[in-house]
Amino acid sequence: MLSAAIVEMLNEQINLEFYSSNLYLQMGAWCDQEGLEGGAAFLSGHAEEERSHMTRLWGYVSESGGLPKLGAIAEPTSEFESIKDLFDQVFEHEVYVTSRINALVQAAFDEKDMTTFNFLQWYISEQHEEEALFRSVLDKIKVIGMEGKGLYFIDQELSKLADQAAAAEAEPVA
Ligand SMILES: [Fe+2]
Ligand SMILES: [Fe+2]
Numbered sequence: 001m002l003s004a005a006i007v008e009m010l011n012e013q014i015n016l017e018f019y020s021s022n023l024y025l026q027m028g029a030w031c032d033q034e035g036l037e038g039g040a041a042f043l044s045g046h047a048e049e050e051r052s053h054m055t056r057l058w059g060y061v062s063e064s065g066g067l068p069k070l071g072a073i074a075e076p077t078s079e080f081e082s083i084k085d086l087f088d089q090v091f092e093h094e095v096y097v098t099s100r101i102n103a104l105v106q107a108a109f110d111e112k113d114m115t116t117f118n119f120l121q122w123y124i125s126e127q128h129e130e131e132a133l134f135r136s137v138l139d140k141i142k143v144i145g146m147e148g149k150g151l152y153f154i155d156q157e158l159s160k161l162a163d164q165a166a167a168a169e170a171e172p173v174a
Contacts, residue, residue: 002066002113005107006113006116007061011069011071012071012100013057014069015070015071018054019074019076021051022073024046025076026076028043028044031043038154038155038156038157039083039155042159042161045166053123060116077089082146087134091134101123105120108120137161
């Protein structure tokens with residue numbers, strides 16, 4: 001049985017994951033318009049992943065006898081100065097998401113809600129992986145640089161990452 005406070009926090013997280021999904025979908029469209037097909041594939045694939053983070057939470061609240069509820073979802077940013085600006089914003093957003101997950105874990109622990117505490121461990125590892133992934137994208141952008149053919153090579157790297165993520169997604173879950 002979930003407390004009302006935990007249900008409220010889980011529902012806020014549902015909204016945040018939905019926002020993340022919309023943000024990355026929108027960012028993917030920006031890449032497309034800039035001719036960055038790898039970036040578009042990577043970000044739209046990641047939008048799907050964020051949606052699955054949302055449905056995982058949705059299922060948990062529902063199974064636990066709570067009511068999952070969608071609130072208003074803010075309009076995502078659609079203008080970026082450059083691909084670096086875009087990924088700076090992605091990284092900043094993921095750091096914020098991690099802080100929200102940490103607050104949820106802390107609240108579950110304080111309430112001695114060990115079922116929710118245990119459920120949230122998956123999100124802790126996921127945030128660690130995502131921060132590392134997006135940090136590696138920023139590192140690549142820095143090393144390659146955006147001048148000359150830089151954008152082309154950055155896009156190639158993003159295309160590889162999109163393929164890797166799709167392959168990981170296709171792997172059967174052990
Ligand atoms: Fe997420
Ligand atoms: Fe994320």
